[in-house]
Amino acid sequence: MLFLTSCLHTFGQYALFMKRVLTKPDRWRESAKRYVFEISKLGIDSIPLVIVISLFIGAVIAIQMQINFENPLLPTYTVGLATRDVLLLEFSSSILCLILAGKVGSNIASEIGTMRVTEQIDALEIMGVNSCNFIVLPKILALLTFIPVLTVFSMASGLIGGYLIAQFTDIITVANYIYGIQTMFVEWYVWYAIIKSLFFSVIITSVASFYGYYVKGGALDVGKASTNSVVASSILILLMDVLLTKLLLQ
Amino acid sequence: MIEVKNLVKSFEDKTVLYGIDATFLDGKTNLIIGQSGSGKTVLMKNLIGLVTPDSGKILYDGRDLITMSASQKKSLRTEIGMLFQGSALFDNETVLGNVMFPLKMFSDMTPAEMRDRADFCLERVNLKGAHHKYPAEISGGMQKRVAIARAIALNPKYLFCDEPNSGLDPQTSILIDELLWDITHEYNITTIINTHDMNSVLGIGENIVFISKGKVDWVGTKDNIYHAESENLNDFVFATDLFRKVKKAALLLEKEQQRR
Ligand SMILES: Nc1ncnc2c1ncn2[C@@H]1O[C@H](COP(=O)(O)OP(=O)(O)O)[C@@H](O)[C@H]1O
Ligand SMILES: [Mg+2]
Numbered sequence: 001m002l003f004l005t006s007c008l009h010t011f012g013q014y015a016l017f018m019k020r021v022l023t024k025p026d027r028w029r030e031s032a033k034r035y036v037f038e039i040s041k042l043g044i045d046s047i048p049l050v051i052v053i054s055l056f057i058g059a060v061i062a063i064q065m066q067i068n069f070e071n072p073l074l075p076t077y078t079v080g081l082a083t084r085d086v087l088l089l090e091f092s093s094s095i096l097c098l099i100l101a102g103k104v105g106s107n108i109a110s111e112i113g114t115m116r117v118t119e120q121i122d123a124l125e126i127m128g129v130n131s132c133n134f135i136v137l138p139k140i141l142a143l144l145t146f147i148p149v150l151t152v153f154s155m156a157s158g159l160i161g162g163y164l165i166a167q168f169t170d171i172i173t174v175a176n177y178i179y180g181i182q183t184m185f186v187e188w189y190v191w192y193a194i195i196k197s198l199f200f201s202v203i204i205t206s207v208a209s210f211y212g213y214y215v216k217g218g219a220l221d222v223g224k225a226s227t228n229s230v231v232a233s234s235i236l237i238l239l240m241d242v243l244l245t246k247l248l249l250q
Numbered sequence: 251m252i253e254v255k256n257l258v259k260s261f262e263d264k265t266v267l268y269g270i271d272a273t274f275l276d277g278k279t280n281l282i283i284g285q286s287g288s289g290k291t292v293l294m295k296n297l298i299g300l301v302t303p304d305s306g307k308i309l310y311d312g313r314d315l316i317t318m319s320a321s322q323k324k325s326l327r328t329e330i331g332m333l334f335q336g337s338a339l340f341d342n343e344t345v346l347g348n349v350m351f352p353l354k355m356f357s358d359m360t361p362a363e364m365r366d367r368a369d370f371c372l373e374r375v376n377l378k379g380a381h382h383k384y385p386a387e388i389s390g391g392m393q394k395r396v397a398i399a400r401a402i403a404l405n406p407k408y409l410f411c412d413e414p415n416s417g418l419d420p421q422t423s424i425l426i427d428e429l430l431w432d433i434t435h436e437y438n439i440t441t442i443i444n445t446h447d448m449n450s451v452l453g454i455g456e457n458i459v460f461i462s463k464g465k466v467d468w469v470g471t472k473d474n475i476y477h478a479e480s481e482n483l484n485d486f487v488f489a490t491d492l493f494r495k496v497k498k499a500a501l502l503l504e505k506e507q508q509r510r
Contacts, residue, residue, distance in 0.1 A: 027354065027355055030355060115341075118338055118341075119334040119336055120338050120339075120340055120341070122338065123332065123334060126330060126332045127355065127356070128323075128327030128355075129355055
C-alpha cells in the first residue's frame with residue numbers, strides 16, 4: 001500500500017515535471033544551440049558503442065541460431081532469416097535502448113544531478129529561466145530525433161556481424177546467409193522497431209532528467225539518482241515493450 | 251528597499267524561521283549574520299522566491315513577491331543578481347560564456363554589445379585573461395569574481411550573495427568584500443549578504459541583521475555593534491579572543507575620540 005502511494009506520488013511529480021519541460025523555450029536560439037550540442041553528445045557519441053555491440057550480438061545470434069536449427073527438416077537459410085528477425089524485432093530497438101538507458105541515461109542523470117547540487121539549476125531559476133525546459137527539452141528532442149539513426153545502424157551492423165560468421169566460419173555459407181536475410185522480409189518490422197525506439201528514447205531521457213533534477217544532497221546522492229534512473233527507465237522500457245508489441249504486431 | 255514582514259518557514263516537521271521582520275536598504279551592504287544552520291540560506295531563498303514561505307510578506311519596493319503574477323515575477327527576476335555559495339557557474343560554458351549567458355537569455359543586445367558588456371563586467375571584477383577558460387580551470391577566488399560579473403551583467407537593482415567568502419583565504423575574502431562594497435555604492439544596488447565571517451561583519455556591515463534560533467535577535471551597523479547588548483550576538487561575533495580584543499580596542503578608541 002505504502003509502495004503504491006509512493007509510486008503514485010512519484011508519477012504525479014513526474015507529470016508536473018514534464019508539464020514544465022514541455023513549454024515554449026524562453027529563447028529559441030539558445031535552445032536550438034543546446035539541441036545541436038545534445039545530438040552530438042547523446043546521439044553521435046553513442047554510434048561507436050551501438051556498432052560494436054550490434055556486431056558482436058549479430059555474430060552470436062547467428063551461431064546460436066545455427067545450433068538451434070540443426071535439423072534436416074529446416075532449410076539452412078533459416079539461420080539468416082532468424083538472425084534478421086531477432087535483430088529487427090527485439091535487439092535493435094528494445095535491447096539497444098536498455099543499453100542506452102545505461103549509457104545515455106546515467107550520463108544525463110548525473111549531469112543534471114550535479115547541476116542541482118552545485119546550485120546551477122537555482123542559478124538558472126533566479127535569472128528567470130525555466131530550468132526544466134531549458135535543460136531537459138533539448139535532450140529529449142535530440143535523442144528522439146536521433147534514435148532512428150541508432151536503430152538502423154544497429155540493424156545493419158548486427159546483420160554484418162552475422163555475415164562475418166558466415167564468411168569466416170563454416171557454420172553456414174555466405175550465399176545461404178544472404179538468401180536467408182532476404183527471404184520473407186517484412187518491412188513493417190523495421191517500422192515497428194523504429195516506433196518502439198522513439199517511445200523508449202523519451203523514457204530514457206525524461207526519466208533520467210527527472211531523477212537528476214530532484215536530487216537532494218551531495219555527490220553521493222547524484223550517484224544514487226543515476227543508478228535509480230537506470231533501473232526505473234529499464235523497467236518502464238520493458239513494460240512499454242510488451243504494450244507496444246501487443247498493439248503493433250497483433 | 252526590500253521589506254520582510256513576519257516571515258515563517260518550516261520544512262515538514264521542523265520550523266526554521268519563526269516570523270522574521272527585516273528591512274534591507276538601497277545602496278547599502280545589508281548583512282544577514284548567524285551561526286551555521288540558523289537559516290540564513292533558507293531566508294535568502296525565500297527572499298528570491300526559490301522557496302515559498304508558509305506565511306509573511308516580502309516587499310520589493312512595495313511589490314509583494316508572494317502575491318505577484320508569474321509574469322511580474324519574471325520581470326522582477328531580471329532585476330535580481332545572485333551570487334551562490336559555491337559560485338554555481340555553468341560547467342560547460344567558458345568564463346565569457348557564463349557572463350554572457352544572462353545577456354543572451356534576457357537582453358536584446360547584438361552579439362558585439364553583449365561581448366562589450368561581458369568584457370566590462372569582467373574588467374570591473376578585476377579579471378583579465380581568463381575569458382576562454384572553463385570554471386574548473388580557475389581558482390575559487392576567480393570563480394567568485396566570475397559569478398559576481400555574471401550577477402551584475404544585467405545591471406541588477408538587488409544583489410544577493412550567499413556566503414561570498416566561504417572557502418577563500420582571508421586576503422581573497424577581503425578583496426571580494428571590497429568588490430561587493432564598491433559595486434553596491436557605485437551602482438546603488440540593494441545588496442544582501444549572508445555571512446558568518448567576522449571580518450565581513452566588522453568591515454562592510456552597513457546594516458546588519460543578526461538571526462538566532464529562527465528569529466531576528468539584533469539589528470544594527472558595524473559601528474554600533476560594539477555597544478550591542480544582545481548576549482547571543484556578543485557570543486557569536488566576539489567569540490574568539492582576537493575579536494574580544496578588537497572590541498576592547500574599538501571601545502577605547504571611541505572614548506579617546508570623545509575626550510578630544
Ligand atoms: N530543503 C530543506 N528541507 C529540510 N530542511 C532544510 C532544507 N533546507 C534547509 N533546511 C534546514 O534548515 C536549517 C537552516 O539551514 P540553512 O539556511 O542552510 O543554514 P545557514 O544559516 O547555515 O545557511 C538547517 O537546519 C537545515 O537542515
Ligand atoms: Mg548557508
